[in-house]
Amino acid sequence: MKKNIDLPNLSDDIQQEIEKILLDAERQPIEVEEIWQLMDDVWDSLGCNNIKKEPEKVDLFYSHPVWLLNGLFIEQHNVSILHRQAIADWINVNNNDIISVLDYGGGFGTLARLIADKNKEVVVDIYEPHPSQLALEKIKTYSNVKFISYLKKQYDCLVCTDVLEHVPDPLSLLAEMIESVKIDGYLVIANCFYPVIKCHLPETFHLRYSFNQFTNLMGLDTIGSCNGSHATIYKKIKQEPVNWKKIRLREKISTTVFPILRISHSSYQALKSIFLNKQKN
Structure with a gap:
């Protein structure tokens, strides 16, 4: 995405906010990692926290023009489109x-x-x-x-x-x-x-x-x-009342075993990479 873009049908304040966000970007054209960084910057500037939830701040985040910028980026990014x-x-x-x-x-x-x-x-x-x-x-x-x-x-x-x-x-x-x-x-x-x-x-x-x-x-x-x-x-395939007692129990189990699965998966990927490199050599 180019930094100098024309955004028709937008109010002046939204246009100015988008331009300000783009000025903060380090690279041109902007890549997906930089879009993520811009979104993180807005998240931090609004005082959002993914541990301690404050709905008012989160609502401001998802209403922020950075999401418009994200939408424009998606339509110019080959993988996303x-x-x-x-x-x-x-x-x-x-x-x-x-x-x-x-x-x-x-x-x-x-x-x-x-x-x-x-x-x-x-x-x-x-x-x-x-x-x-x-x-x-x-x-x-x-x-x-x-x-x-x-x-x-x-x-x-x-x-x-x-x-x-x-x-x-x-x-x-x-x-x-x-x-x-x-x-x-x-x-x-x-x-x-x-x-x-x-x-x-x-x-x-x-x-x-x-x-x-x-x-x-x-x-x-x-x-x-x-x-x-x-x-x-x-x-x-079926519609029946959700068994929330069963769902929440499975959720607790899933949350508990997640760190083990994550480590196991990382170890597997590392070993697989080593094995493939040895095969190439």
């Missing part, structure tokens, strides 16, 4: 089963617009608590895409990219998302349970190894990976 195109392609291939889509935490609306571009018959609702002014402008030409403020119906498919690692109780949110999908509907979920940026909450990281256990307990069948992305495809 190819990841979203892969999800849109999968939905398009399965368009006989998918007429309505919910983009949960859809941010700038990039994925929703890609889905709509591939199939004009699919209706896409974007649930995003903090839509930017520019994101709202960009969907005006799409009759089948809109931002919504609450979940109002059951969908054929839900997409959720890199959201659950940002919330303190991802399993409760997962249950809400599943509730919004029809029986035999699909969920396409991409997670990043790693500390790449400060707003990824440590209490979610144990799900790196156990997420699919919880999707199964909540009535989903794992279909497999979405080729070309880090998303996994699930199908909702």
Whole structure:
């Protein structure tokens, strides 16, 4: 992303804030690691803390123009856009089963617009608590895409990219998302349970190894990976009350064993690297 960019249809104060953020960037063009650093800088400047949660400060963070900058970056970053195109392609291939889509935490609306571009018959609702002014402008030409403020119906498919690692109780949110999908509907979920940026909450990281256990307990069948992305495809095969006593017990177990699994995985990766290097030599 270039530092001197024109941002039409934005208020002067938002435009100035974006320009200020870009001036703080060290490299040009900006790379993904620098976007993450800019987001961390905003997180720190607002006094946010991923251990001691203060909802008012976190809300300011997710309303900050840095997220608009992140959305603009995604649309110029090959890996990010190819990841979203892969999800849109999968939905398009399965368009006989998918007429309505919910983009949960859809941010700038990039994925929703890609889905709509591939199939004009699919209706896409974007649930995003903090839509930017520019994101709202960009969907005006799409009759089948809109931002919504609450979940109002059951969908054929839900997409959720890199959201659950940002919330303190991802399993409760997962249950809400599943509730919004029809029986035999699909969920396409991409997670990043790693500390790449400060707003990824440590209490979610144990799900790196156990997420699919919880999707199964909540009535989903794992279909497999979405080729070309880090998303996994699930199908909702049953709808029944969530057994929260069982879920929370499994959550405690997952949290307890996570440090052991993390060390074991790191050791395995190190040994694998040594073995492969020896083979090359």
